[in-house]
Amino acid sequence: MPSSQKNVKPWFAVREPLSQKRATCLTFLSFLMPILIWSAFSYLPFLWHPKVEITQPGSVTWLQPGTLIDKAIFKEQQILAEKNNTALPEGKPANPVYLPAPHEVVVAFYTAFTTEPKRRSEQWLHESLWHSVTIVFWGFFISTLIGVPLGILCGTYSVFNKLFEPFIEFFRYLPAPAFGALAVAILGIYDGPKIAIIFIGTFFQQVLVVANTTRKLDIALLEAALTLGAKNINLLFRVVIPGILPNLFKDLRILLGWAWTYLIVAELIGTSSGITWFITQQARYKNFENVFAAIIMIGIIGLLSDLILATMGKRLFAWENSRGKIA
Amino acid sequence: MSTFSKMIPSFIAQKVAPVLFGLTAVLSLNAQAKEPLKIGYSDWPGWVAWEVAIEKQWFKEAGVDVKFEWFDYLASMDAYAAGQLDAVAMTNGDMLVTGSSGAKSVAIIINDFSNGNDMIVAKPGITKVEQLKGKKIGVEIGFVGHLLLLNALEKVGLKESDVTLINVPTNETAQVLASGDVDAIVAWQPNSGQALEQVAGSTAIYSSADEPGLIYDVLAVSPSSLASRKDEWKKVAQVWYKTVDYINDPKTQPDALKIMSARVGLKPAQYAPLLKGTKLVSLDEAKTIFKKTDTFSSLYGSSKASDDFNIKYKVYSQPEVLDTYIDSSITDSL
Known part of the structure; x- marks a missing residue:
């Protein structure tokens, strides 16, 4: 290899081994990617979160703090309460119980x-x-x-x-x-x-x-x-x-x-x-x-x-x- | 290296030999009478109750050598049918099913009957069994949930053909109801509770509390073990009814709940409702239930209903002789 050429190997070379540094970096990334995706779905409320976790049942008798219900049903109940001029139920977006957040799993x-x-x-x-x-x-x-x-x-x-x-x-x-x-x-x-x-x-x-x-x-x-x-x-x-x-x-x-x-x-x-x-x-x-x-x-x-x-x-x-x- | 070569003989003794000569080992096992009574049990409040007696070492106190083995319910019946257990905790209906295929057993103790844990859960808007007419119902066909549903329909004058049955495994019923594909499901705890929790506004329109005795849970003992070691089984029965008193006594119930919830990995407070839906029967109540009548308040009447149901749904083809499955003599003698 002539020394004048830049000594940077291409990332995509068929069957060429990567440098140690790059290999370590990619190994790390291969674990980081799924964890990042999982974290995104868990911590960004606008991503997925098909359920609502009730924080305040308001006037809806059958709701309890902590209950998980579908977004659609929650909206229905809110509209209903609004119409009747009674206390609105409150809640925050949540994922189904089968997708716990990373920190919950770490604690577990x-x-x-x-x-x-x-x-x-x-x-x-x-x-x-x-x-x-x-x-x-x-x-x-x-x-x-x-x-x-x-x-x-x-x-x-x-x-x-x-x-x-x-x-x-x-x-x-x-x-x-x-x-x-x-x-x-x-x-x-x-x-x-x-x-x-x-x-x-x-x-x-x-x-x-x-x-x-x-x-x-x-x-x-x-x-x-x-x-x-x-x-x-x-x-x-x-x-x-x-x-x-x-x-x-x-x-x-x-x-x-x-x-x-x-x-x-x-x-x-x-x-x-x-x-x-x-x-x-x-x-x-x-x-x-x-x-x-x-x-x-x-x-x-x-x-x-x-x-x-x-x-x-x-x-x-x-x-x-x-x-x-x-x- | 030297430790490894030392390991090999013990490895052969402990692992290879049983694998290769398992059959002979099992055969020779039957000849030994000193073995402890081996009892299989699984995750149902009426059977988790045994845990109290185990933890308190009441069997040792009573001078009887027993070994309780924890299984998945189906695996426990398989192990019993394979002749690996002296007794297994089953429902009276499953006792007949297991017996019809060759592994006969005798109920000598009545643990409990479901008192609300089995339910028909309907989506919001349906509040009475009558409203099920023409609706779709998710149920595990041929199992106790199915039996409960027929019982409920019969009471309000409906027939099975008035509803559409969808075959759903019991542990998926909660999700199926939540999906909206069916109008109601039949399940037992903890699945029934999850259905109620997951589908907001859903209600239990019928439960085993409406027909106590539809399903009894019993200790089913192998006839040969019962015949040869009756005195020991009597001691087991004594310990059982002592356990029931301990759990039912409000003073000692918190302690019992602590032990039982630990067995299944829940907190005592989470376990309390499951226990409530199960009526553990005391000695006096058991004696009454062992009396032969044709209502659900008798183990005979209940088993007859299961037998009829099993034949109707071709679980097996010949009626079972119920007298051979029920032996009240031990309970009566206490």
């Missing part, structure tokens, strides 16, 4: 963790959350224990491919929650059926994804190894597995996210437990700020675990990143 987030358990059998929220994390972990762990070896075999040998994949292809279309009642009948009402649902939701996809990754391994590597006299077991452990390891790690990161998405349905099966118990109970009584807070908690846990895994991946497979790929 904080109080959810600081509220002491009131009953003997109740848990702190972080204990419930931890319980959910363990459910996901075991479901994913058991699935990986069987799914990864099976996937590698299917991707390497046609025998295993033809023996297992057709059935797995069939089974992966069956919705995991459909096995809920069956899982309870076999595994009881506690963690067993919940772990089983996460397993069913993850395992079949996992085998196929891993098999596919294995198949993508450069054939030249295998040919070279064969030429040099590598035999089955050696080939598998010294060529195939090391060859796919970086991509396998990426697959597992994605599949872990997949396992998380089954958490809520899994925890609805059997006894109510974990973060799902908190979410469903709060939703039933329309405490949506708590529901939002809990959803955000799950998001944070997911994001953090993914960040940790991504950093681990960079350390473990340093040679992958040196190729200048977009992470």
Whole structure:
């Protein structure tokens, strides 16, 4: 690059990595945008706000301070009161109860963790959350224990491919929650059926994804190894597995996210437990700020675990990143 | 690394083994008699009431080993039907439905009857059941709300064909009424209360308080558990009626409300109206309700009405033998 040219890279360059500063800036923005939109809808009274929150019922007997009613009905009542020359009801624009404002959710987030358990059998929220994390972990762990070896075999040998994949292809279309009642009948009402649902939701996809990754391994590597006299077991452990390891790690990161998405349905099966118990109970009584807070908690846990895994991946497979790929 | 390898054997013992050998575990479980009585309950004031006895440790006091498991209502019936529970809290109508598909049970305790919590909520302008003629009504067809609606229509000489029924899941009724697509909805608390709150000017034109006993809530025990451990169930019944007295006594009610509201995540003041719409029955009242008559003031009469309703709407095809579902002997002996 001639030094006379201005050293400013264009923002829109196909498959060119951005500078560190720009990348950080955009990451920040990707979170800021939804929060700004949410704040706008919550705090700007002229934006949306289809309801009216009554502050002064005036002469309208059936209204109470704090009631939410439709704008149209509120106007009707105002006109009616005006006609009859009675006290006007007063109110301010409000959103429906299912859209709490950001600050309400922040408060709910904080109080959810600081509220002491009131009953003997109740848990702190972080204990419930931890319980959910363990459910996901075991479901994913058991699935990986069987799914990864099976996937590698299917991707390497046609025998295993033809023996297992057709059935797995069939089974992966069956919705995991459909096995809920069956899982309870076999595994009881506690963690067993919940772990089983996460397993069913993850395992079949996992085998196929891993098999596919294995198949993508450069054939030249295998040919070279064969030429040099590598035999089955050696080939598998010294060529195939090391060859796919970086991509396998990426697959597992994605599949872990997949396992998380089954958490809520899994925890609805059997006894109510974990973060799902908190979410469903709060939703039933329309405490949506708590529901939002809990959803955000799950998001944070997911994001953090993914960040940790991504950093681990960079350390473990340093040679992958040196190729200048977009992470 | 070493901690991880230490984890593996315990992992196999705790997690993998039950997953792989769950079936054998369940089979062998049936052979053990020392297990606590396992009871499933869910979010309804008459069942949240158990929480008072649990919190006060009255079961321990009475010398009976019970374990209460909290479920979503449908999940609790599934778990009972799968043979995972000794007893479950159900309505008498659902007890028949669950029994018709194989999981029989026996009602030994009457918890409560709905006394206003189930309502028909109509939009502004409709104040009487008679006015429903020709109107659209949102209701979960084939469930207790439907039964309540038919009961209301019958009382004013209307037939089901005089109104248009729209099938709406009960937990969406409030939004459906607010949308204006229907003229009235049928729901129970907390959904009925939300409908009243969300649709300003709407009124409850009929409620379960107008026909007490249409829906009873009971403790439905598995026949085999009842036969083999009747003494223990008797102690459970004793604790229950003690709990009812504690909740109904104005002096101790605030304390009870505190415990119950904590179970569902509400404030005591928010829970008070829900409790009011539920009539918890005392021991003497329960004895009367267990007497066999064909009115709604008897568990038999009420269950007969549910049975007829279930057959009419093809929930199941053969009438259930009600005598096998109701056993008043424990309550009567107290």
